[in-house]
Amino acid sequence: MFLRTPPLTAALLSLALLYSASAATHAKENAIASAKESIASSEKDSTASSAKKSIASDSYTYANLHDVRVSHVYLDLTVDFANNALTGFADLTLDWQQQDADTILLDTRDLTIKQVYARRVDGQWRKVSFELAERHAVLGSKLTIKPGFQTQTLRIHYQSQPQASGLQWLTKEQTASKNQPFMFSQNQAIHARSWIPIQDSPAVRLTYSARIQTDKDVLAVMSAPTEPGTARTGDYRFTMPHAIPPYLLAIAVGDLEFKAMSAQTGVYAEPYILEAAAKEFASTQQMIDVTEPLYGDYRWGRYDLLILPPSFPFGGMENPVLSFITPTVIAGDGSLVNLIAHELAHSWSGNLVTNATWQDLWLNEGFTSYVENRIMEQVFGVDRAIMEQALSVQDLKQELQSIDADDSRLFLDLKGRDPDDAFSGVPYTKGQLFLMFLEKRFGREVFDPFVKKYFDDHSFKSITTAEFERYLAANLLDQHPGKVSSEEVNEWIHGRGLPASSPNPQSDAFLRVQQHSNAWLSGLSTLSELPTTAWTVHEWLFFLNNLPLNITPTQLQQLDQAFNLTHSSNSEIAHAWYLLALKTGYRQVLPALEQYLISIGRRKLILPLYRQLASTPEGLAFARKVYQQARPGYHPLAQGSVDEMLKAD
Incomplete structure (x- = not known):
């Protein structure tokens, strides 16, 4: 291109x-x-x-x-x-x-x-x-x-x-x-x-x-x-x-060294991880190729990836022509490449069409999460796309229980706080659900051309939520009356929480995982009967995230011995296991958890663990000891968050 x-x-x-x-x-x-x-x-x-x-x-x-x-x-x-x-x-x-x-x-x-x-x-x-x-x-x-x-x-x-x-x-x-x-x-x-x-x-x-x-x-x-x-x-x-x-x-x-993945894409990385990164993200060109028919030409020329040190505080950053990427998504099996789809999607939503203020962040991240999932569907199939939707919605619903109700609005009043506070699951996943709601009401045959026209009409511009609302009304709602009311749009954008009309994606694969989990927990089957060899990382995450907190120490030990979860090489699975272990008192993970917290600085993975540790006096003491070693290697944004979390009384 x-x-x-x-x-x-x-x-x-x-x-x-x-x-x-x-x-x-x-x-x-x-x-x-x-x-x-x-x-x-x-x-x-x-x-x-x-x-x-x-x-x-x-x-x-x-x-x-x-x-x-x-x-x-x-x-x-x-x-x-x-x-x-x-x-x-x-x-x-x-x-x-x-x-x-x-x-x-x-x-x-x-x-x-x-x-x-x-x-x-x-x-x-x-x-x-x-x-x-x-x-x-x-x-x-x-x-x-x-x-x-x-x-x-x-x-x-x-x-x-x-x-x-x-x-x-x-x-x-x-x-x-x-x-x-x-x-x-x-x-x-x-x-x-x-x-x-x-x-x-x-x-x-x-x-x-x-x-x-x-x-x-x-x-x-x-x-x-x-x-x-x-x-x-x-x-x-x-x-x-x-x-x-x-x-x-x-x-x-x-x-930094460079390795091409295609004529248009490549990877910059330190030598130790260059080959693994290029292999992991080999689907990047295919992602570009499937996105262009949906949303228009990729307008930036090259699309390269920069693999940063593990201290990078985010999964990725959509810097144009060169997305910055955490090495924690290099799992060896391509299981976490939805992050690449997300950063690539920003080439249309966020970089091409940008939120004009940080109150309008959902215009960047909601559209990007939606486009990301459409890319994953095109490249990896409907089942994987639905699993990723379901995991995101589950995370959002849990987050909504712990944040201020006003912060659950898409158009966010930051009230003078640091704009970094705008970044939660709300602009990402609630924004995505809003677009999925519109897609379902109008059908893809109508909604896809609307999104493409939206990108074309606002290319290389920054817009506000109010401008989007006027554009939505003129180019979709008024063109197809009776499908979606202005009141429904207002509830999605300015209302708290999730509307009753919110999509609720369900994965058949997750239903099967839950059935196997229930059977094992109730003693009707053994761990050897769990079909884990065929599980994707998404099924593993669903399994771990939905285990009950009254699970016995013996059952936790059995899981660990059977699947070596404490030493998982997949950073997302390790995170889910460590969080479960902390919530249930499985202290055997502490040595490995210490090394995990010292070796990576990605906020999504470390902050929930520090927060859980800080919830008990014993955990807080452990967290402060580990953080003293980890802090020099953390990014200032991660340092600020953990400093606040672990501050002295």
Whole structure:
């Protein structure tokens, strides 16, 4: 599949060539700035900042978006592993929205701002004053710049700090290969501001280019096209020609090698896991191929995967053209590749069409979970897709029992909390169920074209829930009256919990697992009679998640001896077993659990275990002891969560 190139691409590619020249003189910097300004002024229509229209109100940015918007960022950064810092400058191309505006407000968090320059119409740089406000616990520090004129380009010299919430720095000893240090970013939700002075809102869409300088022993990659087989030179250039929100601007540097999976897809990873990852995710190209007929062309060119160190706090992150992936899904049997389907699905829902604020997160994750499941159905069959639906719904129903009722709404009022709090099963699974509800009412023959048109009509745009509701009414509800009422839509989006009309997927395979489980628990059959050799990971998870908490210690010991669950190589099965063991007092898992918590940092897997441990004094003491060893290897986002969970009385 060839990249569908917007009008801006040719100019940006020319600009990339300009960057790649070896001379780094002041005159050349002026020429580069002039070229960027020429692109911005002559081809604005191809970027998100082109139309001077209203923009969503985002309470999580200091940026004065109604006055000025950043349309392009050029980063010139040096990766300093000795000091755990990125040092250099950022050029921000500005699109002024008001004729009388001359102030730029930017988001930062723990950045050292050294100098700020504004480029004059004659091409010369003028040093301008700036003010960095006190740090807000959630928003960081507002950066106020008043050039005194409507400059088209700002140059900000700065340095990130070791505690940057959007970066993790690992020594070579903390990596699995133990050959080279590793650094990677995680911007979502508002962590881009911790390593770039930026308008850090998903309502903003911008293109970017970068020059990243490193030691010659490591490879740098970004969420921008990279030529497979790029040599380690210590000097790397990137250009992202499509307008993306700032949280999708990503970087990683480490002992990375590349292996192709197809002409369009490949894997970057440390050498120890490269072959296993490429084998595990070999179905990626097939996933792209089955998605395009449903939802339109894949518009990003390549689709590669970056396997991060085990400390990565999430399953995956949908950074365009290069999804960041946890190694915990490399199970050896392809059983957890629905995560790849999820990150790929973001290429349509989330990256192509983006939530305008974090209150609208469900527009990203609900659509993506729905598309993910359709991909899994196409590639692996209906039975597997239904099993994954059923497991997700079971998890959601359990979660709904423990969260505030207001947090069960799709359109979420965060009430000033950290936008990271928006991430729960609600935007993912309740959002997916809403779309499944619509699919059932209208039929796929109607609903599939609607979703494809929705992606096409909003491509490379950020939208709000209110805008989606108007679009849904005009393009689906009004076109097919009597199928779904506006009241039903309102209940799904703004109501608490799950509506009575919510789909309730049931798997025949799970019904059989439950029957076998009941027979064993009641003494009517033995463990040897359980047909586990044919079970998928989904059936194992259902079996473990639904064992009663009054299961006897003897039965737990029998299970462990029969299936070696305490030492399972599948991270999801091990997690389910450890959680059951903690709830039922099966202490034999503690040595293995300790190593599990130290070796991985994925929040989905470790946080429920720490939470369960913290529910008893004895467990809390054990958790604190383990965490003392594990914490240095955890990402800042995981550290913050566990710190709060295990804090002293």
